[in-house]
Amino acid sequence: MNLEQILRAAVEQSFTALYGQCPDNLQIQPTNQEFEGSHTLVCFPLTKISRKGPEETARLIGDHLVLNSVIVNRFNVVKGFLNLVLNDSVWLSVFTSILKNKSFGRLPRNDNEIMVEYSSPNTNKPLHLGHLRNNFLGYSVSQIYDAIGYKVHKVQIINDRGIHICKSMAAWELYGHGETPESSGIKGDHLVGKYYVLFNTHFTREVAALLQTGLTEKEAEKQSPIMQRAVTLLIQWEQADATVLKLWKTMNGWVYHGFNATYKRMGVDFEKLYYESETYLLGKEEVLRGVENGTFFKKDDGSVWVDLTTDGLDQKVLLRSDGTSVYMTQDIGTAILRFRDFPKITGQIYTVGNEQEYHFKVLFLILKKLGFEWASRCYHLSYGMVDLPTGRMKSREGTVVDADDLMQEMVEEAEKQTRELGKIEGWADAETIPLFEMIGLGALKFFLLKVDPKKKMLFDPNESIQLQGFTGPFIQYTHARIRAIVRKAAQMGVQTNRDFTGIVTALEPAERECLQVICQYESKLLEAAREYSPAVIANYVYELAKSYNKFYQNIPIFNESDPAKLSFRVAFSTIVADTIRNAMSILGIAVPDKM
């Protein structure tokens, strides 16, 4: 039982003793800074049962608690708010139990399994800033569920087939001169992306030329030789033409190789990859089954549709008139396949941008209509676009921020700043290189995760790497400072592994305050899981770091003459550092011991 549960039980007992019954949704919240106390009971809702005014109700409960409960020391009443001051002995025993609990911050394993999909890029160009938010979010949500005891399956769907990859293939065939990642020294995904861009340049040029000859825009686009080549490639691919398949495999292979390097630097991973080329046929089967049992219908031209007008949505195409599948078709197949592969999962989380909200609404509805009861347990973790101070990212205008470039710039900036501060002089490269990586990526991840996922956000690279304020590096530094204290204490031979109940009699206000923040960690994890929001954790860990800084500022640890208090404060610092490290690992961010 944690502190809040103990307190809740005590209040329930008192209220029941006074009035014979007690509502089960007692509102206990942290006390505002300006009042004395740590926990506050909101008494307005209780007046219906107590049949007294809010203030009197609060006073009576407070009196009863002080007399009958061992944990409440004193109280004060402001309007209908009952502010409770707990005994320091309670705080100390809570502290000791956290200190001894090796798995603090990780809830016990349970039988739940959940699947998280994230990343899921197209294979025709490298990852960009938007993918960074996607990956960090998906990874972090996986970590959150892992921490509350779930078994998590991280997956992604790779859109490896379709016209987009054929465009890169066409351009490479025509203008590539056999260029490979090895021959050019260009990372595979960037190389394929280069030909995708090249396709568009030539396509635009060809269309412009054809327009001169008097064709309409539509005709010109159709007759463009490079576009015709791409379409041919797509048809040949579907016919399993050996040479086309070989080229397709080769170029996709380059992309995967490049992506893997990017994922590795990001610090994300996957248990299983699904490929569109392997799931779209199952989707097609299911759609045809749906036609047979009347869930879907066929139009005269042979295309298959679902009618969702009674659900307030539109009609949606599921198979083209030529029988080929669309995006929705393969998503149906993928979802079914996943629940077959992992029958124990209680649900599935799709980390995909908010521009696809409609798509997922339709997808889940279709799955429900097909009779899959798990459809209601699919959740679209939707997130907003990432803007830059320089303006919006537009692939057409070439203002897309490449993920690899950005990570590299962040790390370089981290190095520059750290060197300027001069604290790492004389360090070996083996120490500094991982440190720059930690700071640069920590800054990036923290900044992208601290904002509520569903909101669109502004990414300011310069602000993100600052060592002051609501940033990753600030928290990393706080952690490093605490570690320095703990190291020094260890050199002095201070013992920290002990029970402080009864040895230490009183707490400083800053200690009590900080301890209170630590106690909130597990409930924050649950809240983060409920909301699918790493931002909850980011806000929390920032609050914790600030809270410790106040403590650190007010209490000179090594000036303490009482050895019990000295070891208590060092142990206390250890717990804060551990909690910071735990919370940051939920965000996928490493924290250094020295910086």
Next chain:
RNA sequence: GGUCCGAUAGCUCAACUGGAUAGAGCAUCAGAUUUCUAAUCUGAGGGUUCGGGGUUCGAUUCCCUGUCGGAUCACCA
């Protein structure tokens, strides 16, 4: 036009299922401390929570309505 989402300090963001005088950081100004890592701490100024109604002990939060911004409504993915 239909649907969904957003709007909070100069800027970037918080505010737990409706709770106290709406909070942080940055920026501005004024101080402390020169250490156990100052990459710190304290204080000040800065608000009609987009406008207008409603629900109640109490609304940034819920309902209605208007304004603005974004997304989406493809035989694209």
